[in-house]
């Protein structure tokens with residue numbers, strides 16, 4: 001099923017059978033503003049009845065084979081339909097950039113070419129391939145595809161044009177079932193349901209490095225438990241046509257009613273077993289996001305997290321993961337030179353990235369020639385260029401960047417990233433990246449993602465080991481809404497999935513294990 005705007009000869013998102021849509025109001029500057037799309041009951045030649053007016057809802061008819069999906073799923077389970085000319089590529093698509101020097105941290109010349117660096121939250125049109133239906137709960141992309149528009153230049157000779165208007169991701173869902181945890185908890189909250197089908201294994205990405213064959217079998221976490229919470233989620237849509245000076249979008253609730261955002265926690269007997277399960281989780285997500293050409297935008301923390309990711313640099317994952325499709329960012333970073341012992345980039349490079357065939361060009365450390373606030377501003381501007389070039393998704397709701405996976409540690413005081421208890425940055429709601437020079441954890445000067453960015457992530461995984469974290473883990477997972485002063489970790493409430501990887505010590509003060 002397509003939406004079609006006869007006035008602008010624009011096709012739109014193919015819609016699945018029985019989906020409902022509501023046309024909301026639009027900016028009159030928007031080429032689609034004046035007209036809601038005309039429904040195509042079968043193919044462009046047989047247009048269905050005149051299109052509904054703004055504000056009315058209507059049901060998609062039977063669905064012919066969709067061509068291209070052009071919508072971004074909104075965080076509250078609506079998807080805004082963004083049309084494109086049936087014969088034209090996306091405007092703003094870059095031809096293959098001349099790229100920049102390979103190597104981590106080199107400014108990507110094509111990044112620089114983007115004309116605008118959005119000031120606040122960014123909304124951008126995205127290419128979306130069909131998100132195939134899944135029956136399972138979302139852990140993979142809610143629906144996020146990115147047109148590859150920057151010269152994502154590989155360090156190896158690209159076998160195909162590095163940048164094209166090729167779409168990169170399908171809304172595929174991982175079929176990952178983590179190795180049986182001894183305990184894991186699933187908390188159901190209202191959220192969004194992905195509708196992608198379980199992904200098939202991607203072709204393995206042969207690594208240039210040979211590693212000893214690992215004989216380890218996926219680990220058995222100590223315990224796991226699932227609890228269900230339900231809640232209403234508003235999918236408010238304008239009841240009245242809104243004045244014509246707003247952006248008109250077709251908002252499409254998902255084919256099925258929204259379901260739950262899950263918080264899972266797996267507890268493992270040892271850190272070794274945690275590391276094995278964490279590697280499988282990350283590899284499964286990578287497979288989901290990189291299937292049929294998508295990229296996997298991963299965000300790392302500092303601290304002991306990297307050590308727990310070590311299994312990714314061993315077979316089978318070092319060979320099976322499509323590392324060339326990984327892009328790596330940092331949720332926080334110390335404002336020190338990249339080769340400094342305190343640098344999270346150095347920790348990750350030494351502990352993981354130098355051991356896997358990742359393209360260093362797809363690794364985005366901070367610009368270590370900048371100090372203080374400038375380092376944060378620069379990283380934020382860089383992210384916005386990548387968003388503008390459709391390398392990173394944005395949440396159509398909030399305009400903040402949407403990463404596929406953010407891997408977080410947590411301090412004993414409940415800090416996450418470099419967001420510390422009672423710090424002013426906990427209240428930051430506009431900037432994507434903030435600077436602080438009073439970190440209670442050494443070193444004092446850092447940059448950090450803010451909560452709006454962290455909470456826009458499609459998947460968040462906490463990796464926490466050690467008895468010293470047990471109190472904060474208990475407060476994060478069991479203190480509920482009643483705690484007067486929230487720890488930073490309690491302010492993590494993403495639209496996507498949250499999974500906790502805990503060793504027994506860190507989970508030792510949890511009441512509900514099974």
Ligand SMILES: O=C(O)[C@H](O)[C@@H](O)[C@H](O)[C@H](O)COP(=O)(O)O
Pocket residue numbers: 301302303304305332333334344408409410411412415416417418441
């Ligand atoms: O740059 C940092 O320091 C980290 O990003 C920080 O947020 C870390 O993840 C926690 O402090 C947990 O650190 P440990 O895992 O070492 O306890």
